């Protein structure tokens with residue numbers, strides 16, 4: 281039983297083929313991380329799963345699935361007064377003690393009266409997480425939740441995600457650029473580059489040639505991600521052999537990696 285599943289998911293932005301027949305799924309309680317270079321379609325994949333953009337293929341959600349979504353960018357007017365308490369009551373209101381407890385749970389207790397625009401990056405990420413968790417989601421969908429945080433902040437945030445998963449059983453699907461932390465915090469990693477390059481347990485994916493082609497080795501891997509240095513064609517119409525790529529199930533068994541391109 282999966283919470284959410286995509287089969288043959290294809291997204292175009294104008295003439296650009298952004299996602300090409302992507303198969304993926306998330307099971308209850310699983311932490312799945314999508315990694316991939318800039319522009320590889322990570323946000324588009326999340327938005328297509330959420331039904332926020334048009335796509336072809338099939339997305340299946342468990343009946344009654346509650347999703348807690350934290351987008352990559354928050355479109356807030358910084359000049360508009362917006363206390364944390366008010367923000368957490370949008371779109372649905374919650375009891376004050378629920379809000380206080382949730383702020384404590386995510387590690388920012390007592391900030392109800394602070395202005396959202398004045399929060400630090402780390403505090404804001406935690407408030408966004410609190411807002412998503414207040415809906416009692418079956419799955420959290422987080423788009424680069426640690427953007428702008430320093431390494432300590434990133435590690436702390438991922439630990440929090442693991443704790444929340446342990447306590448509530450929530451599944452997590454997230455996009456991240458933080459390879460090292462992601463590797464330790466994820467049950468499964470999907471390496472995306474317009475298509476699923478490879479997927480599996482973090483340690484298995486880390487050693488997959490497709491992953492290494494994109495991200496390099498060892499500590500250089502994280503750097504390679506930012507520098508976007510890899511040695512195969514980044515265009516989605518990759519010139520190397522993809523002939524077997526979409527003809528088989530992308531979801532690899534837990535301890536295997538799929539070599540798809």
Ligand SMILES: Nc1ncnc2c1ncn2[C@@H]1O[C@H](COP(=O)(O)OP(=O)(O)OP(=O)(O)O)[C@@H](O)[C@H]1O
Pocket residue numbers: 293294298316317318319320321322323324325
């Ligand atoms: N609304 C849009 N209109 C046109 N093109 C878009 C739109 N959204 C995304 N794209 C294009 O689709 C491609 C994939 O974008 P997407 O944001 O999904 O990538 P990403 O992997 O999340 O990137 P990043 O790591 O930089 O956040 C990019 O080439 C981007 O320019």
